[in-house]
Amino acid sequence: MQFVTTSEYTYWWPIKVKRPHPEKSGQWVTETFEMKFSALDQDKAEAIVAEIREIKDEAERIRREHDHLIAACRDWRGVLDGDKQQVPFGEDMLLTMLKAAPWYRQGIYEAYSRSLMADGGRLGN
DSSP states (O other): OOOOOOSSOEEEEEEEEEEEOSSSTTOEEEEEEEEEEEOOOHHHHHHHHHHHHHOOOHHHHHHTTTHHHHHHEEEEESOBOTTSOBOOOOHHHHHHHHHHOHHHHHHHHHHHHHHTSTTGGGTTO
């Protein structure tokens, strides 16, 4: 593949969410979907971190803790509601998912981190 420059590099990455099984005690369920990430440029990433660090109000700082990830997420596919209908991507829906349960946060953050490392897709296989 040839190297092609672009102002914003986006890519799809698999997300695995492992959570406790709702019916079977002590067992896990793995759900999967894909997230479209954007590789944030260094200046933007550092600006987000600095902005959050400067917030004096702890509640506001906690409210903004996911800003970096939210800035990197562009879309998803394979996210369904209870009626098996596609859930449209949006920052509010993503934030709701990140706050809903630790398993969703963990799955998304781990996938994003792996996507930023060379050979990240091979980890855990």
